[in-house]
Amino acid sequence: MPNQATAHALEPDLVSRLARFFPEATPVRIPIRLSRTQSNGNGVQTAREREGESENVFFQDTVIEFGTGREVLFVLDRPLEFADRVLVESNDGSLHAEAFVVAVQYHLDRTAVAVRFLKHVPNWIVKS
Numbered sequence: 001m002p003n004q005a006t007a008h009a010l011e012p013d014l015v016s017r018l019a020r021f022f023p024e025a026t027p028v029r030i031p032i033r034l035s036r037t038q039s040n041g042n043g044v045q046t047a048r049e050r051e052g053e054s055e056n057v058f059f060q061d062t063v064i065e066f067g068t069g070r071e072v073l074f075v076l077d078r079p080l081e082f083a084d085r086v087l088v089e090s091n092d093g094s095l096h097a098e099a100f101v102v103a104v105q106y107h108l109d110r111t112a113v114a115v116r117f118l119k120h121v122p123n124w125i126v127k128s
Helices: 002-019
Strands: 026-037 056-067 071-076 085-090 096-106 111-117
Touching: 002 056, 002 071, 002 096, 002 111, 026 071, 056 085, 071 096, 085 111
Parallel strands: none
Antiparallel strands: 026 056, 026 085, 056 071, 071 111, 085 096, 096 111
């Protein structure tokens, strides 16, 4: 599958173009699971949330390529729109945060996306 390897090799380059708009962005490689959230937008839990039913819909596994203290940037093979809400979860469980789309760059069959956390996420990214 040489085409698949080529597509994956280009992903950091696609995201680096978007990262230019985020001067504090640091290169990282963090595998994540992305879910769309069905939030009501006002921060109030719905009855389903209080009863423990998840209103998150799995969207895609991907890798955070760049991050700041408030944003993460990655590539998807599905489109997201401005202001869409997502749940970002690292595979090791160290990151679990709701975010919204603040920037999108569409490419042939890939979409570079930047999302901003809804709440402060302490120490998720550490610079040396």
